[in-house]
Amino acid sequence: MTMTAFEFRDGVLHAEDVPLTTIAEQFGTPTFVYSQGYFEQRYAALRAALDGIDHELCYAVKANSNLSVLHTFAQLGAGFDIVSGGELQRVLTVGGDPARVLFSGVGKTVAEIDLALKHQIGCFNVESAEELERLAARAALLHTIAPVSIRVNPNVDAATHPYISTGLKTNKFGVPAEQAPALYRFAAAHPALRVVGIDCHIGSQIADPAPLLEAMNNLLALVDNLAAEGIVIEHLDLGGGLGVTYDDEPDFAAGAYGAALRTALKDRHLKLLLEPGRFLVANGGVLLTRIEYLKPAADAASDGDAKNFAIVDAAMNDLIRPALYQAHHGIETVQPAAVDARRWDIVGPVCESGDFLAKDRLLALESASLLAVHSAGAYGMVQSSNYNTRGRAAEVMVNGATVRRIRHRETVRDQIALELDGLPASVFDVDLRQTGS
Ligand code: LLP
Numbered sequence: 001m002t003m004t005a006f007e008f009r010d011g012v013l014h015a016e017d018v019p020l021t022t023i024a025e026q027f028g029t030p031t032f033v034y035s036q037g038y039f040e041q042r043y044a045a046l047r048a049a050l051d052g053i054d055h056e057l058c059y060a061v062k063a064n065s066n067l068s069v070l071h072t073f074a075q076l077g078a079g080f081d082i083v084s085g086g087e088l089q090r091v092l093t094v095g096g097d098p099a100r101v102l103f104s105g106v107g108k109t110v111a112e113i114d115l116a117l118k119h120q121i122g123c124f125n126v127e128s129a130e131e132l133e134r135l136a137a138r139a140a141l142l143h144t145i146a147p148v149s150i151r152v153n154p155n156v157d158a159a160t161h162p163y164i165s166t167g168l169k170t171n172k173f174g175v176p177a178e179q180a181p182a183l184y185r186f187a188a189a190h191p192a193l194r195v196v197g198i199d200c201h202i203g204s205q206i207a208d209p210a211p212l213l214e215a216m217n218n219l220l221a222l223v224d225n226l227a228a229e230g231i232v233i234e235h236l237d238l239g240g241g242l243g244v245t246y247d248d249e250p251d252f253a254a255g256a257y258g259a260a261l262r263t264a265l266k267d268r269h270l271k272l273l274l275e276p277g278r279f280l281v282a283n284g285g286v287l288l289t290r291i292e293y294l295k296p297a298a299d300a301a302s303d304g305d306a307k308n309f310a311i312v313d314a315a316m317n318d319l320i321r322p323a324l325y326q327a328h329h330g331i332e333t334v335q336p337a338a339v340d341a342r343r344w345d346i347v348g349p350v351c352e353s354g355d356f357l358a359k360d361r362l363l364a365l366e367s368a369s370l371l372a373v374h375s376a377g378a379y380g381m382v383q384s385s386n387y388n389t390r391g392r393a394a395e396v397m398v399n400g401a402t403v404r405r406i407r408h409r410e411t412v413r414d415q416i417a418l419e420l421d422g423l424p425a426s427v428f429d430v431d432l433r434q435t436g437s
Contacts, residue, residue, distance in 0.1 A: 017400050056079050080101050081104055152198060153166075200238060204241050290313050337366040
């Protein structure tokens, strides 16, 4: 359905038309490398799958919030799904249209609500009765009207990892379907609120459209009940969650999902909104990393537990998904090595046994080999940290034969800057140049 962003040409793994070896030389490692063409094509493919449906794609900023990634989607005309005031400011920075911003999340603060009201965002996806009351009060105070949707928890099993499943009664998200009508009545009657939509998001990395369609049916039943009370819903927001291929799972059946939505929404005056994140960006990125040391088992034959470790310069602070969700990320050498393949654990320098990127991978590795960790375009950089005072990786964007740095590699100076004025005066004058870069 879409291009492969990362392919071997003449034995070297490329990002679009650029060899990853060149990127490593120019920008160092670890570096996140993204393909702009891939992002554009995934967006177009999803739009095509929804052809004939009045719809809008609101890119879930949390998946990859780099300004240049957001700019790419803004240029394509996307809306945005945000979960913080910070994400709103990112969207505004790249010229995203606030009227097409959805604000999701269970814990919106007064400051965040005010910021979003000031910029007249498209919709607040409200997750509780208290939040609705707070929103109404802030909108009234600011003499404005807040557009609202109630996030309904449809109690549907998305059949995904428990940490990224959100549509069950036991999850903190949304309000139970039984409670939603009361919130809608409150909103419809309140002069500072305007009912515009209904929404849900049942989880992430969902393989099959079936649970999403089940959630849709639950929401449509509510839409009909509300209509009978004279409360008109203008848009139906089914969230994100469309799964991608990490290992051997099939790519989400966007065409089948679109076809089912087309049928279900045919005679309804409902605009469809989706909030895809991972589907648009995951496989448009790799984490480029170099081997620092090889630590093969002394004698694999003598001990069945013996392990071969390849220690790379990327770690769990750069890509936490393997440690946090037991996630699989494909790993390839950027150039083939003339050595025998064996099973390696690919680990980072962080002082935790949970610091691994992959286990038991059959790879032919030699000292200083460059590796590409695949599917790192979503929930990679955004979940990175400075653990072990490691600077965050650089990010680059490839577009055809051109590469541009879209985020500098973080320096120690960047990291310590926010801590310096906590020091006693005697050491406050520390010469920052000593920390190098
Ligand atoms: N809308 C809402 C309200 C969400 O909470 C999320 C993701 C999305 C949309 C986008 O979901 P997507 O289309 O990307 O599946 N860190 C985890 C994923 C957490 C997803 C949280 N919510 C991971 O690395 O797998």
